[in-house]
């Protein structure tokens with residue numbers, strides 16, 4: 171039976187701490203008027219010591235599970251799109267898997283800069299359509315504030331922290347994710363980058379510097395307006411739809427002027443675009459799912475609408491997807507007991523995680539080194555001693 175990939179849950183989490191443009195103007199030579207007129211951003215959320223990319227991701231995922239009315243063990247796959255993982259490994263997705271108690275899920279991180287969420291949604295949808303998974307969590311989560319150069323006014327004004335998550339589920343009823351377009355042009359990699367551990371770093375006075383986001387803003391701006399228009403058109407056509415069928419476009423929230431230029435290029439009124447970057451700035455992979463959550467909450471996206479998600483970012487990468495928003499929200503009363511069950515499971519997940527760590531230590535102490543003689547794997551027949 172043909173499987174279709176439907177978005178059945180969504181959630182978001184942002185740090186409590188709000189940072190205004192006036193606050194940034196005390197750090198670098200800028201001002202509220204410049205930032206608002208050139209970007210549309212008024213404020214952003216910034217992680218404090220207790221927030222991590224994985225903690226924000228797990229909170230957004232819990233909310234998405236609530237909406238989908240699924241238990242963590244119903245999830246087969248967790249993909250976290252991020253440029254600011256807690257660790258290079260373990261994957262942030264594995265930390266989320268443990269925090270939720272999603273004991274049957276595979277988990278990995280995906281890196282495609284700000285386009286990462288579209289890539290992750292595309293991979294999850296195809297895995298579901300192939301029948302390899304029935305339910306997936308797709309998460310975009312970032313703590314960009316930790317990789318910004320707070321002396322560079324060209325970048326530190328733009329970004330914010332947060333996370334957004336979708337539950338994607340398979341069903342035989344047609345709809346859901348209709349088309350996915352993913353593209354990359356690595357020749358523009360130098361235009362927007364964050365160094366990793368596999369390349370030499372610039373040595374500073376204090377030794378090796380922590381890497382920070384480096385960007386050629388003007389070039390990224392030009393690239394963004396071009397690819398948003400082209401990839402939206404392509405993704406809509408690939409879904410067998412026309413622009414007139416599309417109720418809402420949820421673009422990556424980087425700069426209001428980029429979205430306005432895309433609206434002009436597509437000959438659409440700005441009301442067709444969801445914009446909430448004034449309150450969150452550019453949260454990279456989290457921007458599209460956060461904007462989706464607010465679009466649903468504000469009634470801007472209604473059941474049976476067609477919606478386009480379109481993004482761009484470092485790589486260079488870009489992508490777009492057309493989705494039939496064929497979502498029927500569950501009545502709250504039907505999920506109350508499930509809600510209690512899920513909360514209990516999150517508590518148990520913490521106990522299980524702690525228990526497994528202790529058990530591993532005890533096993534290590536009792537059985538000693540895994541290279542001890544008795545633990546050696548048997549030699550294949552005919553091999554030398």
Ligand code: UT7
Nearest residue numbers: 199200201204208284323324327387388390391424425483
């Ligand atoms: O997820 C993808 C992430 N990246 C993006 O989407 C970035 C896309 N690019 C942009 O959003 C814009 O290029 C910026 C907001 C980064 C910059 O806006 P712009 O209108 O392209 O400004 P600009 O770089 O052309 O600079 C214009 C002037 C320059 O001064 P001069 O050379 O004309 O004297 C800059 O030094 O504005 C100056 N400037 C600032 N002034 C006050 C640059 N940043 C600031 C600032 N405050 N924060």
